[in-house]
Amino acid sequence: MVAMRGTLKGRDVISINDFSREEIDHILKVSDGIEKDLDSKFGLLSGKILSILFFEPSTRTRMSFESAMYELGGRCIDMGPTELTSVKKGETFSDTIKVISKYADVMVLRHPSDGAARYASEISDVPIINGGDGTGQHPTQTLLDLYTIKKESKLDGANIGILGDLKYGRTVHSLVYALSMYGIDMTFISPPDLSLPEEIKEDLDDKKISYEECDKIEEVIEDLDVLYVTRIQRERFPDILEYEKVSGSYKITKDILEGGVKEDLIILHPLPRTGEIDPDVDDTKYARYFLQTKYGVVVRMAILGLILGGFE
Amino acid sequence: MKREKLRVEPIKDGTVIDHIMSGQALNVLKVLKIKSPSEETVSMAMNVSSREMGKKDIVKVEDRRLEKGELNKIALIATNATINIVEEYDVVEKYRVSVPKFINGIIRCKNQNCITNMDEHVVTRFKVESKDPLSLRCVYCGSRTSSVEFL
Ligand SMILES: [Zn+2]
Secondary structure, three states, X not given: OOOOOOOOOOOOEOOHHHOOHHHHHHHHHHHHHHHHOHHHHOOOOOOOEEEEEXXXXXXXXXXXXXXXXXXXXXXXXXXXXXHHOOOOOOOOHHHHHHHHOOOOOEEEEEEOOEXXXXXXXXXXXXXXXXXXXOOOEOHHHHHHHHHHHHHHOOOXXXXXXXXXXXXXXXXXXXXXXXHOOOOOEEEEEOOHHHOOOHHHHHHHHHOOOOEEEEOOHHHOHHHXXXXXXXXXXXXXXXXXXXXXXXXHOOOEOHHHHHOOOOOOOEEEOOOXXXXXXXXXHHHOOOXXXXXXXXXXXXXXXXXXXXHOOOOO | OHHHHHHOOOOOOEEEEEEEEOOOHHXXXXXXXXXXXXXXXXXXXXXXXXXXXXXXXXXEEEOOXXXXXXXXXXXXXXOOOEEEEEEOOEEEEEEEXXXXXXXXXXXXXOOOOEHHHOOOOOOOEEEXXXXXXXXXXXXXXXXXXXXXXXX
């Protein structure tokens, strides 16, 4: 799908890097307008259809998009689990995209391969929203992360720590690129084997963005305005003992927070969590991860509305 | 001079690619998608003495005028190659190749998880971010590479 520059109508949402800071700010502003007056937005996308193509499961991303579409009066059609469909019968990915793009006004795609969404956007008749492809990009997650940071803390001049698996975590890669458009100090906290890929660091260096890396959260937490926690997956470790040792030392607990943090620190997590944040933290004033989920629907409403021309 | 002629006969019509870095002639054919058995008459000379280059390779493709876009891909592996378009034994056009802005096909993406390595219908596409030193970025997965690996 090829759209006119300067407007978001008809645009694909493939990578956060395809958007200028002005465009991102605009999406966040529209999101804010929706959040303030949710009820008046119903019906803006009536008659519009979102098709949902998930080649790997992600219940939350799917439900968040469905919720956003229904809130605007639109409808969704879901390809369902790929095992049951023609994909398993040997249909090529490109054929699947070509066919499904005839059924709907916009499509959200999730796929295990890097670059699948970009490719789909080249052959689809309707705009494609990347719901996560491979270890690459997950732009709607990034936009909702930015929205949460903006609403609950600040974007310009904030000191943001990103903790966990920074090597394979796709939400992290998207987020780092987005934050690099704002005047933000970034601190990357991870086990040495799961640090941010060299390639992304080179891109930051090219943009003259300074950042810090460390492997102990205790050393940096007191300076942070935002702590973004991600999952460390067991599959990344050859043996369970090593995994338990590592994941244990990257766990956020009440004890760590009582060791001294900024008054207005906020803690985010893309969810689902598997133990990186102790449930005791949920009741503290720092926790914002459930709110983040709620903002996700608002931001996806903004994206769908802008792409389909429901909002300017 | 006479010996040189024996090695690389002049052609009547077609394309002569000269000043190919020694050892790259076969890769040049690969880039041009000239495979055996080919429709064209192709002759190659390898390790020819050259005043400027020491040793060089030469490729001649008869009765085919190769397109500039196609030929520029050669610059990826042979920066200094010169192209001579021959008509009726005369060189009617001569130029040096230059690296194009985008390269479609021919190169493999090194990222194993890239969609271009998953679905054979997806043609690879790289943006040339820097010519010297060479730096390419996969349009699909975004990964960067500085050395080319042919498909
Ligand atoms: Zn690639």
